[in-house]
Amino acid sequence: MIKLEAWVVELPLPEPFRISTGVSEKSRTVVVRLITPEGLEGWGEACPSKSVLGETLEMVVEAVRKLGRISVDYTSIEAIHEYTWSLQAPSSLAAALDMALLDLYGKTVGRPLWRLLGGYRDKIETDITIGIMEPEEQAKRAVKYVEEGFKILKLKLGLEPDKDVERVRRVRDAVGEGVRIRVDANQGWSAEEAVRVIDRIASYDVELVEQPTRWDDWEGLRKIKRESPLPIALDESVKTPADALKAVQMEAADIINIKLMKTRGLTGALRVAHVSEAAGLKNMIGCYGETRLGMTAHVHVAQALRNIAYYDTDCDLLTVGQAFTGGASIEKGIRRVGEEPGLGRLAPVWDKFTRVL
Structure with missing residues (x-):
């Protein structure tokens, strides 16, 4: 049997972070640690989303307390997927356990997860996200991030269509050419508004x-994809491989955004990526509010798979302080995980942790 431990981790944001569906002031997650009888440790993280997954932190804590010890063959990726995919628990908790079990697997065989899952690239370039704010403020924030070395910006939009256009214009004028701009409305427009704004x-x-x-x-x-001159990425619409297949059948997307909390972990993410690739769609990888632990897992997946071509792995860069040291490095937008086994070397900053199991 594998021992399960869990903590709540809370990190404040430097300022309220606004998207079209609400405002966040802190990141709250559940971190789990699995300990084998031989003393091997595997780490994972659950970051629930009430608006997308219908999950709360309290639901995850209640579910993890019910689990106690667990039994699964962590030396088999397929067995790990079978366990986490069929687990009667919130999707984000399944993701945390999938992450931790794969961490054990990688440490058992002495290889990093990104190499075990595909090993395609040894680094990625992430965007940095700017929440909804007044156009001139969004432009100032964009300049600040570019000066810090980021070359890809993700602008949150979706509250006021006309002002959204102004936000994009102001940011482009401020940063000039050579900086990539992505936008995310988080479901905020009607289909008709979307067509007009995108045009x-x-x-x-x-x-x-x-x-x-x-x-x-x-x-x-x-309709939006058919009329859009720009590629359309789906996030909230696609959680599972079946959702990805529906997006393909409906001809509704060019890109599908993978998030480990939606796919119940890394093993589910692989399956969404494979459906996407088979249909000729590219993938993005994104995040909710994970700490360095969760973001490290996302970078492993991004480095592993050729079909993941867009990277939004910045959640741990937007908080005040860190809950872990080590893990995925960041330098001027470039992230990488190296050759350490499993998820790599991550050390908890214990004063950020509150024990729940």
């Missing part, structure tokens, strides 16, 4: 538009 912002050299309208408005999404 207007296309002249500002926007790379892609993410989740322009409601997650379940498949006809609207198909």
Whole structure:
């Protein structure tokens, strides 16, 4: 049997972070540690989303307390997937256990997860996200990040269509050419508004538009993709491999955003990526509010798979302080995980942790 331990980790944000569906002031996650009878440790993280997954931190804590010790063959990736995919628990908790079990697997065989899962690239370049704010403030923030070395910006939009266009214009004028701009409406526009906004912002050299309208408005999404001059990425609409297949069948996307909390972990992420690749769609990898632990797992997946071509792995860069040291490095937008086994060397900053199991 494998011993399970869990903590709540809370990190403040330097300022309220606004998207079209709400405002966040802190990151709250559940960190788990698995300990084998031989003393081997595997780490994972659950970052629930009430608006997308219907999960709360309290639900995850309650579920993890019910689990106690667990039994699974962590030397088999397929057995890990079978366990976490069928587990009657919140999706984010399944993701945390999948992460921790794979960490054990990698440490058992002495290889990093990114090499075991595909080993395609040894680094990625992440964007940095700017929440919704007044256009001139968004432009100032964009300049600050570019000066720090980031070359890809992700702008949150979706509250006011006309002002959204102004936000994109101001940012492009401020940063000039050579900086990639992506936008994410987080379901904030109607299909008609999305078509109008996308047509207007296309002249500002926007790379892609993410989740322009409601997650379940498949006809609207198909209309937007058909009429859009820019690639359309889906996030909230696609959680599982079956959702990815529906996006393909509805001809509603060019890109599918993978997040480990939606896919119940890394093993589920592989399956979404494979469906996407088979259909000729590219993948992005994104995040909710994970600490350095969760973001390290995302970077492993991003380095592993050829079909993941867009990287939004900045959640741990947006908090005040860190819950872990080590893990995925960051330098001027470039992230990488190296050759340490499993997830790599991560050390908890214990004063950020509150024990729940």
